[in-house]
Amino acid sequence: MDGQRTYRIKQYPVELGALEIQYIEEFFGEFARKKTAAEIEKRLLERAHVIQMAEARLPDDSSQLVPVSYKVGHEIFANETEPKLRDLVERLEGSVDFGGRRILYSWIGGTRSDWRGQGHFRALTEQQEAWALEHGFKEIVVKTKNKFYGMRGTLTHLNFDVVKYERNPVDNRESKVYLSKRIAPEVLSSHQSERNLVQAV
Numbered sequence: 001m002d003g004q005r006t007y008r009i010k011q012y013p014v015e016l017g018a019l020e021i022q023y024i025e026e027f028f029g030e031f032a033r034k035k036t037a038a039e040i041e042k043r044l045l046e047r048a049h050v051i052q053m054a055e056a057r058l059p060d061d062s063s064q065l066v067p068v069s070y071k072v073g074h075e076i077f078a079n080e081t082e083p084k085l086r087d088l089v090e091r092l093e094g095s096v097d098f099g100g101r102r103i104l105y106s107w108i109g110g111t112r113s114d115w116r117g118q119g120h121f122r123a124l125t126e127q128q129e130a131w132a133l134e135h136g137f138k139e140i141v142v143k144t145k146n147k148f149y150g151m152r153g154t155l156t157h158l159n160f161d162v163v164k165y166e167r168n169p170v171d172n173r174e175s176k177v178y179l180s181k182r183i184a185p186e187v188l189s190s191h192q193s194e195r196n197l198v199q200a201v
């Protein structure tokens, strides 16, 4: 490889972003239940959020840029009322300190299989961290499962720490793993990717 690659990251407003996510999730066989655009919009409209996608050229038509990796984060609060988020926050109690600190939940994300292992998810994660720092967030929280070995390995490479492990009594592969990363200015100096951020219109 000659020189460092520059990743192209597009940031979306909620309506357009929700449609793009619904579309990209069609390519993910591993998700049992894909999110609909309506569900994404409903959750994100009520809170600070960030929708970003990495774009790359199609191998057989380099004139076409397509979204190949995506990442969506939104703020969570100690006093959530929406049932799913209230449940999440209750489970995080004692593991994440909400006291006067903005917490970003890295809700969904992934890379299309043909583009994995090329650094797109690292670039997106670093861009999300830069956004979080700029908006005063102190910590990014993410949830996965024991059985998602690729995601667990990736989060380790990206320096996320396990803050909680919730054992599934029937099947340990289904156990939930909560990880987080503290966001401070020093985090930027650990970033490795070169990125070009564009706004979707």
Ligand SMILES: CC(C)(COP(=O)(O)OP(=O)(O)OC[C@H]1O[C@@H](n2cnc3c(N)ncnc32)[C@H](O)[C@@H]1OP(=O)(O)O)[C@@H](O)C(=O)NCCC(=O)NCCS
Residues within 6 Å of the ligand: 030, 069, 109, 110, 111, 112, 115, 116, 117, 118, 119, 120, 121, 122, 123, 143, 144, 145, 148, 149, 150, 151, 152, 153, 154, 155, 157, 158
């Ligand atoms: C996990 C996933 C997002 C990684 O995306 P990606 O674009 O291939 O990741 P990158 O190429 O940016 O890699 C980022 C880092 O993670 C590491 N990594 C990537 N895939 C890995 C794997 N399967 N196992 C261990 N480490 C891995 C890379 O080596 C890299 O580390 P480095 O930058 O220090 O070298 C992608 O494989 C995916 O979408 N998987 C399915 C999603 C999933 O399982 N979701 C479950 C719900 S949480």
